[in-house]
Amino acid sequence: SDHALHYPAAPAAVDWADHFPAFPGRAPEFADIGCGFGGLLIQLAPVFPDTLILGLEIRVQVSQYVQDRISALRVASDGSYQNVSVVRANAMKFLPNYFAKHSLSALFFLFPDPHFKSRKHKARIISPTLLAEYAYVLRPGGIVYTITDVKDLHDWMCTHLTAFPLFEPVDEETLRAEGKGPIVDAVYTSTEEGKKVERNGGQKWLACFRRIDVQ
Numbered sequence: 001s002d003h004a005l006h007y008p009a010a011p012a013a014v015d016w017a018d019h020f021p022a023f024p025g026r027a028p029e030f031a032d033i034g035c036g037f038g039g040l041l042i043q044l045a046p047v048f049p050d051t052l053i054l055g056l057e058i059r060v061q062v063s064q065y066v067q068d069r070i071s072a073l074r075v076a077s078d079g080s081y082q083n084v085s086v087v088r089a090n091a092m093k094f095l096p097n098y099f100a101k102h103s104l105s106a107l108f109f110l111f112p113d114p115h116f117k118s119r120k121h122k123a124r125i126i127s128p129t130l131l132a133e134y135a136y137v138l139r140p141g142g143i144v145y146t147i148t149d150v151k152d153l154h155d156w157m158c159t160h161l162t163a164f165p166l167f168e169p170v171d172e173e174t175l176r177a178e179g180k181g182p183i184v185d186a187v188y189t190s191t192e193e194g195k196k197v198e199r200n201g202g203q204k205w206l207a208c209f210r211r212i213d214v215q
């Protein structure tokens with residue numbers, strides 16, 4: 001439960017230098033929600049060496065594992081992986097405590113928990129209420145990347161994101177033409193869950209959305 005967690009009162013209260021000592025005065029720009037074992041962070045770190053990337057993971061041991069993994073890579077690689085880190089957090093409750101308005105250019109929801117039963121749909125990480133928070137932390141032009149092997153969840157995420165006035169669908173070809181191919185590739189294949197789906201011969205559904213600019 002959340003009571004044992006200490007959350008920053010506001011983004012200004014977070015000392016990102018603890019997470020990214022090589023980047024004083026900077027805040028994260030990419031956030032991986034429910035990062036699991038950190039595969040996306042590790043793959044993107046060397047591809048975007050000047051972009052700070054944060055994973056959020058609610059499970060204690062899993063977030064600790066990711067932290068240890070990053071620390072080991074920092075030591076072993078002599079200067080790389082300084083731009084990735086992780087916090088243990090319930091992203092469904094405390095995202096605006098970490099990220100200032102329009103501070104993010106990418107939000108990732110990779111193979112989120114499906115919560116199959118309809119009485120559990122409110123537990124899904126994409127919901128109308130939460131979309132307002134995601135639109136708040138994303139800057140105009142920023143991208144929400146979702147992928148899942150559960151068709152029903154894919155349809156659910158597409159329906160809600162499409163219906164939300166601050167997001168518009170953006171297809172894979174467009175993202176690749178904008179130079180975001182390495183991100184799309186990582187979304188498909190970098191994470192532990194994505195690799196498991198591959199091993200089991202499962203299908204993957206990608207859906208991406210752009211945070212639109214409204215005056």
Ligand code: SAM
Pocket residue numbers: 033034035036037039056057058059062089090091092093109110111112113191192193194
């Ligand atoms: N994204 C990873 C991947 O693709 O391998 C992990 C996918 S796993 C099915 C879903 C992850 O989301 C789990 O690690 C779970 O602990 C985490 N999670 C679920 N609800 C969360 C929440 N409210 N805040 C942060 N993480 C959450």
